[in-house]
Amino acid sequence: MTDPIAARLAQIAADLLDYDVEPEDNFFDVGGYSLLVVKLVSEARKAGIDLAASIVFEHQTFTGIAAALAGTATAAATADETFDDLWKNTVSPWQQPPAQTVLPLTEGEGAPFFCVHWGSGNIEFLGRFAEQFGYRRPLYGIRSGMLARRERPLLTIGDRAERHLAEIRAIQPHGPYHLGGLCSGGLVAYEIAQRLTAQGETVADLALINCAPATAPHGFDFGWGLADFYRFRLAWLSKRYGVEDLSAAAPTIMPELTSWDWYDQDAKVEDWNWLHLVWASLAFAQIHYEARPYTGPTRVFQQAEYAADPRLSWAPLAADLVEHVYPHADTWDIVKDAGFWEALGKTSDGAR
The missing domain is CATH 3.40.50.1820 (Alpha/Beta hydrolase fold, catalytic domain)
Structure with missing residues (x-):
């Protein structure tokens, strides 16, 4: 069963790219680029998905991004500590x-x-x-x-x-x-x-x-x-x-x-x-x-x-x-x- 977060992110990407996108697709392989990551993150946040650009760059597929989001509490804390340092x-x-x-x-x-x-x-x-x-x-x-x-x-x-x-x-x-x-x-x-x-x-x-x-x-x-x-x-x-x-x-x-x-x-x-x-x-x-x-x-x-x-x-x-x-x-x-x-x-x- 497709993760609903992955499906929603794929739909947001499809709207941005004006292109059919599947949850298993790699954002960059289907036409995404660095500044479009910013728009993807912005639209995801409007949809209630607490997405960061770094997660998109690191995981790239929408299913991978969704899986990472499921465990972001620890990762986010580590990133904040590094920034705070x-x-x-x-x-x-x-x-x-x-x-x-x-x-x-x-x-x-x-x-x-x-x-x-x-x-x-x-x-x-x-x-x-x-x-x-x-x-x-x-x-x-x-x-x-x-x-x-x-x-x-x-x-x-x-x-x-x-x-x-x-x-x-x-x-x-x-x-x-x-x-x-x-x-x-x-x-x-x-x-x-x-x-x-x-x-x-x-x-x-x-x-x-x-x-x-x-x-x-x-x-x-x-x-x-x-x-x-x-x-x-x-x-x-x-x-x-x-x-x-x-x-x-x-x-x-x-x-x-x-x-x-x-x-x-x-x-x-x-x-x-x-x-x-x-x-x-x-x-x-x-x-x-x-x-x-x-x-x-x-x-x-x-x-x-x-x-x-x-x-x-x-x-x-x-x-x-x-x-x-x-x-x-x-x-x-x-x-x-x-x-x-x-x-x-x-x-x-x-x-x-």
């Missing part, structure tokens, strides 16, 4: 003296360019490309405070902007400012620009590097908490690398991720789980950010796929907008492009 021996992000998040990456002439990290929180790799392609301004990278020390995450874009803004103004008390951000870090840069403008300062240039606006569709459930994002990240990596014990596989996986600059060269394997909490905290902040219209000069550097989607346009928010489109697949490829650095060097007070 990350908070032990951490400090407040506002504890004095503050950890340094704004780092000098390269020397140069003129007003500095401050660039906010991407989703994994690190930024030091950007200095390597700036030197390679002869970027002329002083470059400062803004890393996550969670990488500077074991501090609890700031869960709003506004709090993150405020944290970094104090350090920026200590380095450069007044404008004109040159700001930017990679991927979701672009939202933090956008909010910093808003706050500087509100304080009467001039922001000469805001560079959003492959950053989707806060209004863009993302597929995540607004009801997810930080733990949900954290477990989603771990489950996604487990599926990507085909491993059941992700922590045990970390020494093998981490060098590859480091080679892609997901993590800096000095990242430690013992910080493996913490590094994924860094990602989860920014993802949580990103989907809850409410961006206000911005009137200052803004440049968007986007991969072609994003530029072709009107839902990912900054035009409704940024009044003074210039777009640069690159035939690349991701942010990393864009920042390795000599043309990107040439365009970045042409700011609003010169040729844009």
Whole structure:
């Protein structure tokens, strides 16, 4: 007899995929993918099934998922304890003296360019490309405070902007400012620009590097908490690398991720789980950010796929907008492009 939970999950998946699905089917074999897991979880919860993304990634068939749900009390307690362990021996992000998040990456002439990290929180790799392609301004990278020390995450874009803004103004008390951000870090840069403008300062240039606006569709459930994002990240990596014990596989996986600059060269394997909490905290902040219209000069550097989607346009928010489109697949490829650095060097007070 078919388990009723498995049958209900199969029906939810069939509705999402517009395809006949049986309880014995593997969700990913019938067309499921990572972000559709989020929708499956959301619809399952609406139906009263307390499903987590990690269970879908691990068990994959609907009968396997249902069987796992039947014994989730112990598993869930273990997962919560692991998540809770990350908070032990951490400090407040506002504890004095503050950890340094704004780092000098390269020397140069003129007003500095401050660039906010991407989703994994690190930024030091950007200095390597700036030197390679002869970027002329002083470059400062803004890393996550969670990488500077074991501090609890700031869960709003506004709090993150405020944290970094104090350090920026200590380095450069007044404008004109040159700001930017990679991927979701672009939202933090956008909010910093808003706050500087509100304080009467001039922001000469805001560079959003492959950053989707806060209004863009993302597929995540607004009801997810930080733990949900954290477990989603771990489950996604487990599926990507085909491993059941992700922590045990970390020494093998981490060098590859480091080679892609997901993590800096000095990242430690013992910080493996913490590094994924860094990602989860920014993802949580990103989907809850409410961006206000911005009137200052803004440049968007986007991969072609994003530029072709009107839902990912900054035009409704940024009044003074210039777009640069690159035939690349991701942010990393864009920042390795000599043309990107040439365009970045042409700011609003010169040729844009």
